[in-house]
Amino acid sequence: MTVKVGLEEMREFLDEVFPQVRGTFGIDRMDAGGVTMRLYNHDRHLRPGGTVSGPAMFMLADVAAYVATMMLVGKQALAVTTNCSIDFMRKPAAGVDLLAMAEVLKLGKALSVTDVRLYSEGMNAPVARATLTYSIPPAR
Amino acid sequence: MTVKVGLEEMREFLDEVFPQVRGTFGIDRMDAGGVTMRLYNHDRHLRPGGTVSGPAMFMLADVAAYVATMMLVGKQALAVTTNCSIDFMRKPAAGVDLLAMAEVLKLGKALSVTDVRLYSEGMNAPVARATLTYSIPPAR
Amino acid sequence: MTVKVGLEEMREFLDEVFPQVRGTFGIDRMDAGGVTMRLYNHDRHLRPGGTVSGPAMFMLADVAAYVATMMLVGKQALAVTTNCSIDFMRKPAAGVDLLAMAEVLKLGKALSVTDVRLYSEGMNAPVARATLTYSIPPAR
Amino acid sequence: MTVKVGLEEMREFLDEVFPQVRGTFGIDRMDAGGVTMRLYNHDRHLRPGGTVSGPAMFMLADVAAYVATMMLVGKQALAVTTNCSIDFMRKPAAGVDLLAMAEVLKLGKALSVTDVRLYSEGMNAPVARATLTYSIPPAR
Numbered sequence: 098m099t100v101k102v103g104l105e106e107m108r109e110f111l112d113e114v115f116p117q118v119r120g121t122f123g124i125d126r127m128d129a130g131g132v133t134m135r136l137y138n139h140d141r142h143l144r145p146g147g148t149v150s151g152p153a154m155f156m157l158a159d160v161a162a163y164v165a166t167m168m169l170v171g172k173q174a175l176a177v178t179t180n181c182s183i184d185f186m187r188k189p190a191a192g193v194d195l196l197a198m199a200e201v202l203k204l205g206k207a208l209s210v211t212d213v214r215l216y217s218e219g220m221n222a223p224v225a226r227a228t229l230t231y232s233i234p235p236a237r
Numbered sequence: 238m239t240v241k242v243g244l245e246e247m248r249e250f251l252d253e254v255f256p257q258v259r260g261t262f263g264i265d266r267m268d269a270g271g272v273t274m275r276l277y278n279h280d281r282h283l284r285p286g287g288t289v290s291g292p293a294m295f296m297l298a299d300v301a302a303y304v305a306t307m308m309l310v311g312k313q314a315l316a317v318t319t320n321c322s323i324d325f326m327r328k329p330a331a332g333v334d335l336l337a338m339a340e341v342l343k344l345g346k347a348l349s350v351t352d353v354r355l356y357s358e359g360m361n362a363p364v365a366r367a368t369l370t371y372s373i374p375p376a377r
Numbered sequence: 378m379t380v381k382v383g384l385e386e387m388r389e390f391l392d393e394v395f396p397q398v399r400g401t402f403g404i405d406r407m408d409a410g411g412v413t414m415r416l417y418n419h420d421r422h423l424r425p426g427g428t429v430s431g432p433a434m435f436m437l438a439d440v441a442a443y444v445a446t447m448m449l450v451g452k453q454a455l456a457v458t459t460n461c462s463i464d465f466m467r468k469p470a471a472g473v474d475l476l477a478m479a480e481v482l483k484l485g486k487a488l489s490v491t492d493v494r495l496y497s498e499g500m501n502a503p504v505a506r507a508t509l510t511y512s513i514p515p516a517r
Numbered sequence: 518m519t520v521k522v523g524l525e526e527m528r529e530f531l532d533e534v535f536p537q538v539r540g541t542f543g544i545d546r547m548d549a550g551g552v553t554m555r556l557y558n559h560d561r562h563l564r565p566g567g568t569v570s571g572p573a574m575f576m577l578a579d580v581a582a583y584v585a586t587m588m589l590v591g592k593q594a595l596a597v598t599t600n601c602s603i604d605f606m607r608k609p610a611a612g613v614d615l616l617a618m619a620e621v622l623k624l625g626k627a628l629s630v631t632d633v634r635l636y637s638e639g640m641n642a643p644v645a646r647a648t649l650t651y652s653i654p655p656a657r
Contacts, residue, residue, distance in 0.1 A: 151318050152292050153292075178325050179326075179488070179510075180324050180510060181322070181323050182320075182462055183320070183321050184622075184630050185319055185320070186622060186623040187623065202604075202634075202643055208459070210606055210646070212646065222623075223623075228604060228646065228648070230459075232488075320600050322462035322602055324482075324508060324510070326482060326483040327483065342494075342503055342506055343466040347627055352506065362483075363483075366482055366508065370464070370600060431575075431576075431579055432572050432573075432576035433572075435572055435575045436572035436575075458571050459604065460605070461603050461605075462602040463602075464599065465597065465601075
C-alpha cells in the first residue's frame with residue numbers, strides 16, 4: 098500500500114479538520130507499515146489516580162485509525178467511523194503519554210478496517226486494543 | 238432486579254467519582270427497567286458542523302452503562318469497563334442533547350453486560366448502539 | 378420500513394441459498410418490527426452437557442440478521458457479513474430450541490446493522506446478544 | 518508467559534473435550550508467542566462457491582483462542598467464551614485450509630483476551646480478524 102500524504106501535511110490536515118483537539122495528539126511515525134500516534138499526558142484526559150480515561154483511549158484509537166486510513170486513501174475529511182470494538186486490558190500508567198500503533202488490515206473501496214494497540218509509553222504490555230471500521234465516501 | 242441507589246444519591250456519587258465531568262451529564266430516569274441519561278449540548282463535545290463527536294458518544298454510552306450497573310450492585314467506584322462494541326449509525330442532530338437508554342442484560346458476580354442506544358433528542362431513529370462489559374470488583 | 382418478501386418465499390430462498398443447512402432453522406415470525414427464528418435442537422449443534430455451542434449460536438444470529446435484512450431490501454443472495462460483536466451471557470438450556478429475535482436498526486444504501494437477542498425457548502433471560510453488519514451489494 | 522501444555526497433550530485434550538469436531542482442526546504450532554491452527558478444507562464448512570462459511574471462521578477463531586489460553590493456564594475444560602468481535606474482510610480462497618494465528622494479549626486471573634487473524638493457506642492478506650474473551654473458572 099502506498100503512502101499518499103506526508104507527515105507534515107497530515108499534521109496540518111488534522112489541525113484543520115479537528116481544530117478542537119489541536120495540541121492533543123502527536124504523530125510519531127507514518128509509513129506503509131502503519132502509524133504511531135501519541136496522546137499527550139494532559140490533565141483533562143485523566144481519571145482520579147492520574148490514569149487516562151476510557152473515552153480518551155477511545156479517542157486516541159479513533160484518530161490513529163483515521164490517520165492510518167487517510168495516509169492510504171488521501172485526505173478525505175468526510176470519512177466516518179461506523180464501528181469500533183475495544184478491549185480495555187490494563188490500567189494505563191500515570192504521568193506518561195499514551196501511544197497508539199495502528200495497522201490497516203483492509204482497504205476497500207467503501208470501508209477500511211484498522212487494528213490499534215495502545216501502550217503507556219515505556220511499557221511492553223498493551224493497555225488496550227481496538228478495531229475500527231471507517232466508511233470512506235466515494236471520491237468526487 | 239432491585240434498584241439499590243436512589244436518583245439523588247446517584248447524581249452525587251457521579252459528581253464525586255468523576256469530578257472532571259461535573260455538569261456534563263444528566264440522569265433523566267433510573268428504574269428496574271434501565272436508565273436514561275443525557276449529554277448536554279456543549280460546544281466542547283462537537284465536531285465541525287455542530288454534531289456530537291464519536292468520543293463524546295462513547296463517553297455517554299460508557300457512563301450510562303456504569304450508572305445502570307451501579308444502580309443494581311450498589312456504589313462501587315472501582316468498577317471498570319473491560320469491553321465495548323459500538324456502531325455509529327446516523328449523524329447526530331445539531332443543537333440538541335444526546336440521550337442514552339441503557340438496559341442491563343446480565344448481572345453476574347464479576348461482570349455486567351449492558352446494551353445502550355443513543356438518540357438525538359426528539360428523533361426516533363437511534364444514532365448509535367453500544368454494548369459494554371463492566372468488571373465489578375468483589376465487595377469487601 | 379416495508380416488508381418486501383413473504384414468509385413462504387423467504388423459506389424457499391433460504392433453502393436455495395444455503396442448501397447445506399436445510400432443515401436447521403425455522404422462521405417463526407417476520408414483520409416490519411423484526412424477525413424471530415429458531416435453531417432446532419439437533420445433536421450436531423451441541424456441546425457436551427447438551428447445550429448449544431458458541432458457533433451454533435453465532436450461526437443462528439447471523440442467519441437471523443440476514444433474513445431481517447433481506448426482508449427489507451429484497452432477496453440479494455450476495456449480501457455478506459462484515460462485522461459481528463457477540464456476548465455470550467448464560468448457558469443455554471439443554472433439550473430445547475434456541476430462538477433469535479432480530480431487529481434492523483439501520484438500513485443504509487450499502488450497509489445494514491441488526492441487533493439480535495438469543496433465548497432458550499421458554500426462558501426469559503437472553504443467553505446471548507449480537508450485532509451484525511451486512512454489506513449489501515448495489516442492485517443491478 | 519510459560520507454556521504449560523505440550524503439543525501432543527493439547528491434541529488429545531481437544532479430542533476429549535470436543536469429540537464432535539474430532540478431525541476438524543489441526544494444531545501447527547504452539548509456543549510462548551502464540552498458536553497456529555488450521556481448519557481442514559472439508560465440504561461441510563463451505564458455502565456455495567467453495568469458500569469457508571462465516572460460522573466456520575468463527576469456530577476456528579474460537580478454538581484457536583481457547584487453545585492459546587489453555588496453553589498458558591493449563592487444561593481447564595470449563596473455560597467459556599464471553600465475548601467475540603469479528604471482522605470479515607475478504608472472501609476466503611476455495612479449496613485450501615484456513616489458518617488461524619492466535620496471540621494472548623492479556624491473561625488475568627478470571628479473563629483472557631486473545632487476538633486472532635485468519636488466512637487462507639498461501640495468501641498474505643488476512644480474510645478475517647477476531648478478538649475473543651474467555652472466562653477462566655477459578656482453579657480448585
